[in-house]
Amino acid sequence: MPRLYRDEGIVLRTAKLGEADRIITLLTQHHGKIRAVAKGVRRTKSRFGARLEPFMRVDMLLSQGRTFEGIRQVESLNVYADPISRDYESFTVASIIAETANDLVSTEHEPAYAQYRLLVGALHALANRRHRANAIGESYVMRALALAGWTPRLDACVVCGTQENLRYFSSRAGGVMCTLDHTPDSRPVSAVSLRQLRALLDGDWNELDRNELEPATMQAVEHWAQTILERPIRSMRLLD
Numbered sequence: 001m002p003r004l005y006r007d008e009g010i011v012l013r014t015a016k017l018g019e020a021d022r023i024i025t026l027l028t029q030h031h032g033k034i035r036a037v038a039k040g041v042r043r044t045k046s047r048f049g050a051r052l053e054p055f056m057r058v059d060m061l062l063s064q065g066r067t068f069e070g071i072r073q074v075e076s077l078n079v080y081a082d083p084i085s086r087d088y089e090s091f092t093v094a095s096i097i098a099e100t101a102n103d104l105v106s107t108e109h110e111p112a113y114a115q116y117r118l119l120v121g122a123l124h125a126l127a128n129r130r131h132r133a134n135a136i137g138e139s140y141v142m143r144a145l146a147l148a149g150w151t152p153r154l155d156a157c158v159v160c161g162t163q164e165n166l167r168y169f170s171s172r173a174g175g176v177m178c179t180l181d182h183t184p185d186s187r188p189v190s191a192v193s194l195r196q197l198r199a200l201l202d203g204d205w206n207e208l209d210r211n212e213l214e215p216a217t218m219q220a221v222e223h224w225a226q227t228i229l230e231r232p233i234r235s236m237r238l239l240d
């Protein structure tokens, strides 16, 4: 008898398997990232199918498997997917969030509780239209990377440490640079952009709700994420 256990999780992605099954990738509250087979979900009368779409938050009874877990029962906890899917921008942002979570949590069955809380919070804010969708997405990316150990230095030049004339951002160097030290790979950032980057990292919604994100802010986040994850986040291109 395989070991059975219960956990809640967010569906990050789904892929077809054979004739009628799907492999569901989830970030769970207590077991980190898992991949589970949902049997028969592509048949029209499946009990599970509708509950295992991307961005759904579900409570599951799982059976431990060698490669994939089995899904025995599924209950919906929050129907984030509905309000998110009704709005194109929210859907695009949720796709970025799910893809980032999937890329960032690379090891399966390793608890990632803080990442899970951050993911739930971002999808909740998106589904409830708490803030601008793109700001929720960019803030999620900055904070998820920071939780994983990559926090860009935004308060002082990474070369000389000065807090003056910070006009450039270099993903490779890991933060901002002053006008004297900036390297060819760095990109110009305005004072507004720099303030927005700090607010995204801190989750400072008073600041973020005030103005639209500058294009340079979003490009810096995208570049930062790419540098760390070492490949473009597919969904991010859609926002530009």
Ligand SMILES: [Zn+2]
Binding pocket: 157, 158, 159, 160, 161, 162, 177, 178, 179, 180, 181
């Ligand atoms: Zn400097």
